[in-house]
Amino acid sequence: MSRFVNVAIGQLGPIAKQETRAQVVHRLSALMLQAHQMGCDLIVFPELALTTFFPRWYIEDVAELNAYYERAMPGPETQGLFDLSRKLGIGFYIGYGELAVEEGRTRRYNTSIIVDKGGQIVGKYRKVHLPGHEAHEPWRAFQHLEKRYFEAGKDFPVFEAFGGKFGMAICNDRRWTETYREMGVQGVEMILIGYNTPVHNPPAPEHDDLSLFHNQLVMQAGAYQNGTWVVGVAKAGIEEGVDQIGGSCIVAPSGEIVASCTTKGDELALARCDLDLCNSFKETTFNFDLHRQPDAYSRIVARKGPGLMADGSPVPPPGPKTDDRA
Ligand code: CDT
Numbered sequence: 001m002s003r004f005v006n007v008a009i010g011q012l013g014p015i016a017k018q019e020t021r022a023q024v025v026h027r028l029s030a031l032m033l034q035a036h037q038m039g040c041d042l043i044v045f046p047e048l049a050l051t052t053f054f055p056r057w058y059i060e061d062v063a064e065l066n067a068y069y070e071r072a073m074p075g076p077e078t079q080g081l082f083d084l085s086r087k088l089g090i091g092f093y094i095g096y097g098e099l100a101v102e103e104g105r106t107r108r109y110n111t112s113i114i115v116d117k118g119g120q121i122v123g124k125y126r127k128v129h130l131p132g133h134e135a136h137e138p139w140r141a142f143q144h145l146e147k148r149y150f151e152a153g154k155d156f157p158v159f160e161a162f163g164g165k166f167g168m169a170i171c172n173d174r175r176w177t178e179t180y181r182e183m184g185v186q187g188v189e190m191i192l193i194g195y196n197t198p199v200h201n202p203p204a205p206e207h208d209d210l211s212l213f214h215n216q217l218v219m220q221a222g223a224y225q226n227g228t229w230v231v232g233v234a235k236a237g238i239e240e241g242v243d244q245i246g247g248s249c250i251v252a253p254s255g256e257i258v259a260s261c262t263t264k265g266d267e268l269a270l271a272r273c274d275l276d277l278c279n280s281f282k283e284t285t286f287n288f289d290l291h292r293q294p295d296a297y298s299r300i301v302a303r304k305g306p307g308l309m310a311d312g313s314p315v316p317p318p319g320p321k322t323d324d325r326a
Pocket residue numbers: 047131132144170171172173175195196197198201
């Protein structure tokens with residue numbers, strides 16, 4: 001059996017601070033049109049794909065900050081992309097800053113959506129792992145204030161789309177094994193991941209030379225260990241003085257990279273992805289229903305790490321009578 005989904009990576013080069021939504025949507029539309037002309041069912045765009053990566057700046061003015069978020073999706077400036085999707089019959093994934101009013105309170109999320117070939121939103125995800133810091137840290141060459149500008153999402157849902165089971169993650173999520181497994185146990189067949197990753201990590205510059213290696217390492221491992229396709233898409237290049245990695249790629253359930261970008265600008269790379277290639281992994285080595293041992297994994301949810309329990313209390317010291325499992 002084969003269930004093919006023709007997937008396009010819709011990698012973006014830098015988005016300048018002064019670039020308007022209309023200009024960005026024009027770039028996204030051009031990539032979407034080319035992907036359609038090449039027979040694609042789906043195009044995957046990066047994280048925060050409508051603006052420059054604003055968490056690199058400490059912004060005190062709320063109006064200035066709010067200008068980076070979408071109050072509606074589609075909204076007046078993004079409706080054209082949905083219209084083009086419906087007209088061409090091509091779906092898409094896109095990341096954006098979401099400003100929502102919930103229970104009378106303004107909330108901000110780093111969000112992504114899946115839109116089907118009819119231009120309808122069929123899935124929404126809010127980034128769970130928010131990297132960086134909350135306070136202004138002027139010693140850094142540039143800020144990474146995601147912990148200040150976003151609230152964390154609470155779930156990794158999986159959606160029926162394009163004839164299979166689709167999930168989403170956003171940038172830093174791809175480094176965490178839990179991201180893939182949460183969707184793996186729901187039977188996910190393709191995980192879409194947009195990212196903005198600076199080459200330089202101010203707290204750990206010794207990792208800088210490994211940034212592309214780590215990008216591939218985590219997505220290839222996540223794909224293989226869960227028998228799923230993974231599509232990772234960068235906003236790349238030197239954006240407002242900060243160099244961001246490219247390395248966009250499509251990973252098969254075998255863990256092999258089957259398509260990748262070669263530039264750090266707007267670029268398409270394509271793969272014909274057979275969702276049924278997941279089966280031989282999901283039914284053998286990673287047959288979760290047969291082989292997983294959840295009883296042995298209780299610390300994964302009971303603890304936050306070596307020092308803290310999930311509720312923030314300290315991990316009890318080891319001892320014959322102590323059992324810190326759930
Ligand atoms: N956007 C995003 O999540 N970027 C992070 C940067 C490193 S943490 C400061 C990433 O994991 O790629």
